[in-house]
Amino acid sequence: MSVICGILRESFGDYLADRLPAPQRRILREHLTACDGCRAAAAGKDASLVFARPFAEDASPDETAAILASVRTGVSHIETERRLAGAGPGRRRAAVAAAAAAVALLALTVAGGSARREPVAALPVALEATPLLESAGVEPAALPAEAAAASSNATVYDLNPGAGRDEPRVVWIVDRGLDI
């Protein structure tokens, strides 16, 4: 037993009572890892001291890489959810407005109201009151079945523009603001 062993063995009590300053505590723990005699003496003093030593860390580079890959996937999922939920109020309002516009169209046409008697080309005019459709940012003419309105965020397609007055009107709303 060396002099240092003797000094350190006297500090077991302080270690257990949480009275040892951090640097001395680390010296003792390092020493217990290296010195069989002191380790045995420590276990004899208090069996829980067998755990008083620095431990190697567990994750290998491969495990770390696997965890990182899973975390990346998780973060990507979180960010998608945030975009859907958060960018949110505006886009949600747009989506709700588009849905409301569709319902309005259906209601007008199924009921055979005067708006349905207007030519299809007049629809954007009829929908101008909806904030969603205030600006025309898309070119609806490029698509064959569409006849309705467009905005920078959403386009409303009329799938049966030539429908008779008693037929239901079917519309398809594409909201480009929704990032799914």
Added chain:
Amino acid sequence: MELVYSERLERQNVGELPDRDLAIRARGGDMLCFETLVSRKTPPVVSLARRILGNTEDARDVAQMVFLRVWKEIHRYDERYSLNTWLYRIATNLAIDFLRSARSRERAHGATLHLVREREEATAGGATRTAEDRELARLFETVSDKLSEKQKAAFVLREMEDCETKDIAEILGCGESTVRNHLFNARRILRKEIARLYPEFLIGRTLA
């Protein structure tokens, strides 16, 4: 020719940043810094979780949850405080939650899980842990079964992670005197369990 951008060089530079700077940049949305932080902190987080939970598979799951929680909560990170304490707090709380649900599962499944774990542990983490570490980890897993979750977490943080009492208090969300109490009781239970299950340690047996 001037090198405008090299991802490898960028990663190398970022890898040299201290934890605090990485966390600040990650808070600003820098994914590369966040990933560097994840790579750097995975080994200690897995180690801590493994010691509290007693098996590697669950520890890996908890580590993933920890880093996802960190990403979600990174805007709350305050650089005036230690990143490790904040990270350990998240890891300890998630591990304790996991341990509670695992204990209830284990009560339902009986001793079978324990045998499966022992087999898993015999093959897991072999590359980085010494035989002595593995033996101590198995010993701790056996004798710590009677500790409460908080006692176990306090003991692991103190004895295996060498955390300061004030840091443990912050991690566990309690006072320093409570931490000392947890440690005192944990040692008492461990002494008793070691004496009951492994009496050879009391007569000064040293590990191989």
